[in-house]
Amino acid sequence: MDVKKEKIGFIGLGIMGLPMARNLMKDGFELVVYNRTRSKCTELEEKGAIIANNPADVATNAKVIITMVTDSPDVQELLLGEEGIMETIQKDSIVIDMSTISPKITKELNAELNSKGCYMIDAPVSGGSWGAIEGTLSIMIGGAKSAYERCVPLFESMGKNIIYTGESGMGQTTKLVNQILVAGTMNAVAEALVFAAKSGADLEKTIDAVGGGAAASWQLNNLAPRIVKGDFDPGFMIKLQQKDLRLVIETAQAMNVPIPGTSLASQMFASLLSKGLGDEGTQALVKAYETLAGVEART
Amino acid sequence: MDVKKEKIGFIGLGIMGLPMARNLMKDGFELVVYNRTRSKCTELEEKGAIIANNPADVATNAKVIITMVTDSPDVQELLLGEEGIMETIQKDSIVIDMSTISPKITKELNAELNSKGCYMIDAPVSGGSWGAIEGTLSIMIGGAKSAYERCVPLFESMGKNIIYTGESGMGQTTKLVNQILVAGTMNAVAEALVFAAKSGADLEKTIDAVGGGAAASWQLNNLAPRIVKGDFDPGFMIKLQQKDLRLVIETAQAMNVPIPGTSLASQMFASLLSKGLGDEGTQALVKAYETLAGVEART
Numbered sequence: 001m002d003v004k005k006e007k008i009g010f011i012g013l014g015i016m017g018l019p020m021a022r023n024l025m026k027d028g029f030e031l032v033v034y035n036r037t038r039s040k041c042t043e044l045e046e047k048g049a050i051i052a053n054n055p056a057d058v059a060t061n062a063k064v065i066i067t068m069v070t071d072s073p074d075v076q077e078l079l080l081g082e083e084g085i086m087e088t089i090q091k092d093s094i095v096i097d098m099s100t101i102s103p104k105i106t107k108e109l110n111a112e113l114n115s116k117g118c119y120m121i122d123a124p125v126s127g128g129s130w131g132a133i134e135g136t137l138s139i140m141i142g143g144a145k146s147a148y149e150r151c152v153p154l155f156e157s158m159g160k161n162i163i164y165t166g167e168s169g170m171g172q173t174t175k176l177v178n179q180i181l182v183a184g185t186m187n188a189v190a191e192a193l194v195f196a197a198k199s200g201a202d203l204e205k206t207i208d209a210v211g212g213g214a215a216a217s218w219q220l221n222n223l224a225p226r227i228v229k230g231d232f233d234p235g236f237m238i239k240l241q242q243k244d245l246r247l248v249i250e251t252a253q254a255m256n257v258p259i260p261g262t263s264l265a266s267q268m269f270a271s272l273l274s275k276g277l278g279d280e281g282t283q284a285l286v287k288a289y290e291t292l293a294g295v296e297a298r299t
Numbered sequence: 300m301d302v303k304k305e306k307i308g309f310i311g312l313g314i315m316g317l318p319m320a321r322n323l324m325k326d327g328f329e330l331v332v333y334n335r336t337r338s339k340c341t342e343l344e345e346k347g348a349i350i351a352n353n354p355a356d357v358a359t360n361a362k363v364i365i366t367m368v369t370d371s372p373d374v375q376e377l378l379l380g381e382e383g384i385m386e387t388i389q390k391d392s393i394v395i396d397m398s399t400i401s402p403k404i405t406k407e408l409n410a411e412l413n414s415k416g417c418y419m420i421d422a423p424v425s426g427g428s429w430g431a432i433e434g435t436l437s438i439m440i441g442g443a444k445s446a447y448e449r450c451v452p453l454f455e456s457m458g459k460n461i462i463y464t465g466e467s468g469m470g471q472t473t474k475l476v477n478q479i480l481v482a483g484t485m486n487a488v489a490e491a492l493v494f495a496a497k498s499g500a501d502l503e504k505t506i507d508a509v510g511g512g513a514a515a516s517w518q519l520n521n522l523a524p525r526i527v528k529g530d531f532d533p534g535f536m537i538k539l540q541q542k543d544l545r546l547v548i549e550t551a552q553a554m555n556v557p558i559p560g561t562s563l564a565s566q567m568f569a570s571l572l573s574k575g576l577g578d579e580g581t582q583a584l585v586k587a588y589e590t591l592a593g594v595e596a597r598t
Contacts, residue, residue, distance in 0.1 A: 103498070126512050138512045163508040166501060173498045174508050177491045181514035184487025187560045192479040195547075198554045199402070199472045202465060209462040209473050213425050213437045214535075215480035217516035236513075248494075255497045257592045260563055261486045293556045 001063065001092065003153055007032050007050075009058040009065035011078055012099070013040040016125070017068035019132040020098070020158045025049065027157040032061045054083035063093040064151065071243060072101040079109055091117040094147050096154070098139075100124040100244055103169035103176070103251060110143065110168040119147035120168060124175035125159060128235045136160045140178070142170030176251055179244045182282070183265040185219040190268075190286040192220075193227060193297040197290075203228040203299050223283040228299045232280045232287075239278030242269045300362065300391065302452055306331050306349075308357040308364035310377055311398070312339040315424070316367035318431040319397070319457045324348065326456040331360045353382035362392040363450065370542060371400040378408055390416040393446050395453070397438075399423040399543055402468035402475070402550060409442065409467040418446035419467060423474035424458065427534045435459045439477070441469035475550055478543045481581070482564040484518040489567075489585040491519075492526060492596040496589075502527040502598050522582040527598045531579040531586075538577030541568045 010021045013035040021044055025031055031049040034057065035041050041051050052058040055078045058065055065085060067078055075097055079085045085095065095113060097106065097120060110120035121143035131137040137159035141148055148164055155162045165174045192215075196206045207224045210216075226232070245266040252259045268288040277284055290296050309320045312334040320343055324330055330348040333356065334340050340350050351357040354377045357364055364384060366377055374396055378384045384394065394412060396405065396419060409419035420442035430436040436458035440447055447463055454461045464473045491514075495505045506523045509515075525531070544565040551558045567587040576583055589595050 126509075126514070128513075138508070140508050161508075161511050163504065165504050165508055170498075170500060173495070173500055174505055177495045177498075177500070177505055178509040178512070178514045180491040180494055181487050181509060181516070181519060184490060184560070185484050185514070185516055188480050188483025188487070191483060191558045191560050192476045195479055195551055195554075195556050195558060196472065196476045198556045199469075199476075199550075201469060201472055201476070205462065205464050206473055206476055209437070209439050209460070209464055210425075210477040210480060212460050213477070214427075214517050214521075215425070215477045215484070217480070217484055217518075218513050219516075220480060222513075251498075252494055255494075255592075257494050257497045257594075258588070259490045259494060261483070261490050261560055264559055264563065289557070293554075295556075 001150055003064055003150055006064050007062040008154065009062035011035070011055060011058060011065065012068035013044070014068065015129050016132045019129070020068060023135045024154065024157050029154070029157065032058050034058050055085045056083045056087040059085045059088040059090070059093065063090050064096065064154070065093065066096045066098060066154070068098045070099065072105045075099055075101050075109065076105065079112065086112065086116070089116055089118055093118045094121060094151060095119070096121045096123050096151055098123045098125055100175050100247065101172060102247055103172040104254065106142070106172050107169045119144050121148055121151060122169060122171040123155065124171055126175065126178055130235065139163070140165055140171045140174035142166055142172065143168045176244070176248045179241070179248055180259060180262050182219065183241065183245055184261045185217045186223065186282055186285050187261065187265040187268065189217070189220050189224050190289045193224060193286055194289040194293045194295060197297040198293055198295045203297060227283050227286050227297060230298050232284045234279065234281035236282050237279055238269055238272055238282055238284060241282045242266065242273060242278070245269065300449055302363055302449055305363050306361040307453065308333070308351070308361035309367070310334070310354060310357060310364065311367035312343070313367065314428050315431045318428070319367060322434045323453065323456050328453070328456065331357050333357050354384045355382045355386040358384040358387040358389070358392065362389055363395065363453070364392065365395045365397060365453070367397045369398065371404045374398055374400050374408065375404065378411065385411065385415070388415055388417055392417045393420060393450060394418070395420045395422050395450055397422045397424055399474050399546065400471060401546055402471040403553065405441070405471050406468045418443050420447055420450060421468060421470035422454065423470055425474065425477055429534065438462070439464055439470045439473040441465055441471065442467045475543070475547045478540070478547055479558060479561050481518065482540065482544055483560045484516045485522065485581055485584050486560065486564040486567065488516070488519050488523055489588045492523060492585055493588040493592045493594060496596040497592055497594045502596060526582050526585050526596060529597050531583045533578065533580035535581050536578055537568055537571055537581055537583060540581045541565065541572060541577070544568065
C-alpha cells in the first residue's frame with residue numbers, strides 16, 4: 001500500500017483535527033472526513049474532501065483512517081459503536097489514532113483490528129493547536145512497525161518530531177510520560193512564582209535570574225512570563241490536561257506505580273475546574289496556589 | 300573604594316569556595332584567606348595569598364570579605380562569633396555572602412553591619428562545582444545597590460549570569476525560588492522515568508521523544524540521560540539540596556505560603572539521606588521512586 005495513492009479517512013475535526021486535516025489536503029492527500037457536528041466539515045468539503053455520513057462510511061471509502069477525538073470512550077465508539085469503523089473495515093486497513101487515550105484500551109482495539117487483518121497505530125501528539133496549525137507537532141508512535149513505516153508521509157505532513165517508540169500502546173505511554181513531566185514542572189513553576197510574589201520579589205527579574213540554569217524548563221521560560229502578565233489564554237486547556245492526568249493516574253494505579261507529584265498537580269487542577277476555569281491555559285495552575293497563599297503573582 | 304586595588308578577604312575554601320578563590324587570584328586580586336581546616340589554604344598560600352588566623356584577622360586585613368560556607372549558623376558564627384568579623388571590621392567594609400542561607404538571617408546580619416557603617420551583600424550562586432571551576436556561576440544578588448556596584452568586578456571574575464534582584468535578602472530569596480523549581484522539576488523527572496520503566500518503555504527513546512517540547516527542562520535533558528545510565532555522581536549533592544529545601548520550607552512557613560510539591564520532593568530526598576545517599580547527585584531522587592514502585596529506570 002502506498003499511502004500517497006490512498007484516500008485518507010479523517011474523523012474528528014476539532015481544534016486539533018481541523019488544522020491537521022488542512023495540512024494533509026495542502027500536501028495533496030485526498031480526504032474522506034467525518035465529524036459528529038457536520039457543519040465543521042464545510043470548509044474541507046469546499047476544498048474537495050468527501051463527506052462521510054458515519055464512521056462505517058469512512059471505512060468503506062478509505063483504508064487508512066485517522067481519528068482525532070478526545071478520550072478513550074470516543075475512540076471505542078468510533079470503532080465498535082453502531083455504524084462504526086469495524087462494521088465495514090477492509091482487510092489491510094490501518095487506523096491511526098492521534099487522540100490521547102488509554103494505552104490499555106489502545107492495545108485492546110489493536111487486537112480487535114488485528115483479528116480482521118488490520119492494524120492500529122497509536123500516534124498521540126504534543127505541541128498544542130499552534131503545532132497543529134504550523135504542522136510542527138511532536139508525534140509519539142506505537143504499533144506494528146511495518147504499518148507505521150507506510151504512514152510516515154502522513155506524519156511528516158502533520159508534524160516535525162516523529163518518533164517511533166515501540167509496540168501498540170507505547171505511543172500513548174510516551175504521551176503520558178510527557179504529561180507527568182508537563183504537570184510536575186508547571187506545579188513547580190506555580191509554587192515558585194507564588195513564593196516569589198509573597199517574598200516581594202520583582203517577578204520578571206526573578207524569572208530572568210533563574211531561567212538560564214538548572215531551574216530552566218519550557219514551562220518556566222514560556223509560561224511564567226505569561227503568568228506574571230496575567231495572560232491565561234490556552235496553549236493547552238486545563239480541562240484537557242486534567243483528562244490526560246486522569247489517564248496517567250489510572251495507568252499508574254493499574255501498574256502500582258506511585259506518582260504523588262502528578263496526583264498533587266491533578267488535585268490543584270481540579271480546584272480550578274470547580275471554579276469553571278477549565279478553558280483557561282494550564283499556566284492558570286498558579287491561581288490555585290495564589291488562592292491558598294492569598295497573593296497574586298503579577299507584575 | 301575601588302575593589303581592584305583592595306585586598307579581598309575570602310572565607311570558606313570548600314568544593315565551591317576554593318575554585319572561586321582561584322579564579323579571583325587568576326584575575327589578579329590579592330586575597331586574605333581563612334578556612335577552619337588550615338590545610339585547604341596551602342595551595343592559595345603557595346600562589347601568594349595571605350593566610351589569616353581567624354575571621355577577625357581577615358577583617359583587619361581586608362575591607363571586602365567574601366564568605367562561602369554551608370548554612371545560616373556558619374555565617375552567623377563568622378560574623379558574630381568569638382574572633383569573628385564584627386570584632387575588627389573597618390568602616391565602609393562590605394561582606395559578600397555567597398553561601399545559600401536564610402533571607403531573614405541575611406537581613407538581620409545586614410542590619411548589624413549597617414550599624415557599624417558597613418554593608419552585607421547576599422550573592423548566592425547556582426551552577427555547582429563545575430560552574431565554580433569554569434567561572435560560569437549564576438549569581439543572584441541582593442543588598443545596597445551602591446555596594447553591589449562596587450563589587451561587580453569580583454562577580455565577573457567568578458560568574459557569568461550576574462543579576463541584581465533588589466534589597467538585602469532578595470538574592471537569597473531568588474536562590475530559594477531556584478531551588479523550588481529545581482526540586483519540583485527533578486521530582487517530575489523521577490516520577491516520569493519510573494512510570495516509563497514500569498510500562499516497559501525504551502527509556503532513551505522516551506527521553507528523546509519528550510525532551511524537545513513542552514516537557515523539556517534542564518533537569519530532564521541533562522540528568523535523565525545520566526539516570527538511565529546509572530550515573531549518580533553529584534553535580535549537586537542531595538545533602539546540600541536538602542539543606543536548601545529546609546531553608547525554602549522554613550521561609551515559606553514563616554510567610555504562610557503552602558508549597559506541597561517542594562515538601563514532597565524534600566520528603567523523598569529525606570528517604571535517601573536515611574539510606575546514607577547524601578553524597579550522591581540530586582538525580583538519585585529517582586531511587587526513592589524506584590524503591591516505591593519496585594522497578595529500576597536503567598537501560
